[in-house]
Every structure is written in C-alpha cells, then in structure tokens.
Amino acid sequence: MDQQDVEQKIEELVRRDPRYRHDAYPFVANAVTFTVGRLPKHRHVSALELLHGVRDYAQKEFGVLAQQVLDEWGIHEAADVGSIVYSLIGAELLSASQDDSPEEFEIDFPLIEPESGPPRQPHAPLPKID
Numbered sequence: 001m002d003q004q005d006v007e008q009k010i011e012e013l014v015r016r017d018p019r020y021r022h023d024a025y026p027f028v029a030n031a032v033t034f035t036v037g038r039l040p041k042h043r044h045v046s047a048l049e050l051l052h053g054v055r056d057y058a059q060k061e062f063g064v065l066a067q068q069v070l071d072e073w074g075i076h077e078a079a080d081v082g083s084i085v086y087s088l089i090g091a092e093l094l095s096a097s098q099d100d101s102p103e104e105f106e107i108d109f110p111l112i113e114p115e116s117g118p119p120r121q122p123h124a125p126l127p128k129i130d
Contacts, residue, residue: 001093009091020084024073025093028084031057032094044097047104050085051078055111067112078109 010025035045035053045053058066075081082105088094 006093009093013087013091017083017087020074020080021072024075024084025088027057027061027073028054028075028081029088029093032085034060047078047082047100048107048109051081051105051107051109051111054081055113058112070111075111077111078105078107081105081111 010022013025014020014022031054032045032050034057035050036042038053039045058070062069070076075084082102085094085105086096086102089096
C-alpha cells in the first residue's frame, strides 16, 4: 500500500469519526512501530504495552508539550488510543490478534506521566525599585 492510499484511508477515518484529528492516526500507528521496535524480538504487543509505548513515544516526540498535543488531537485517555487502534485495524492499516479487544483499552492509564522530581522552589520576590 502506498502513502497516498494510507492518507486516503486516514481521511476517511477522520470523516467517519471526527473526535480525532488527522495527525492522531499516524501518531498511534508510529507509536505501535516504536513499541514493537523496543522489543528484543518482533511480536504482538498487548494493549497495556502499547499504552506505555504511546506515553513514551509522545514524550520522545513532543517533550513537555506532549499533553497539549494529544489533547489537541482528541487523545485524552487510554480508550481514545483503543478507538484509534481499532479504526486503523478496520482500515487494514494495523492488525490484531483474535484475542485482542477494544475493551482492553478501557482502563485508567495516564497517557502522560506526571512530572517527577523535587518540587520546584518558588522564585524569590523581585526587589522593589523606587
């Protein structure tokens, strides 16, 4: 399948389900590739493994803007990732095993890890200038 066919299929997905922006679909497909690529051996990944991969890929690609980008594209929770994955499967752009189901994505999973590390120190007050 050439890139033009892929683009046409994604545009059709966006027309059918406008909850997600066009860029959300290739992002999730690339996150699948990223996730599988981290494995020592090519194999199928579970929904939870993919969600971890989506989180890591978003951080890698967008850094501190990851949450903002995902929100803009309509990806707010794990179920959104699942909806996009199954739309891509329906369009024959991804594949699934017979044991997979969209319900596996209906979990409470933070797509962006909260910032960790020591709390930020408040800035010192600015001196008054008369």
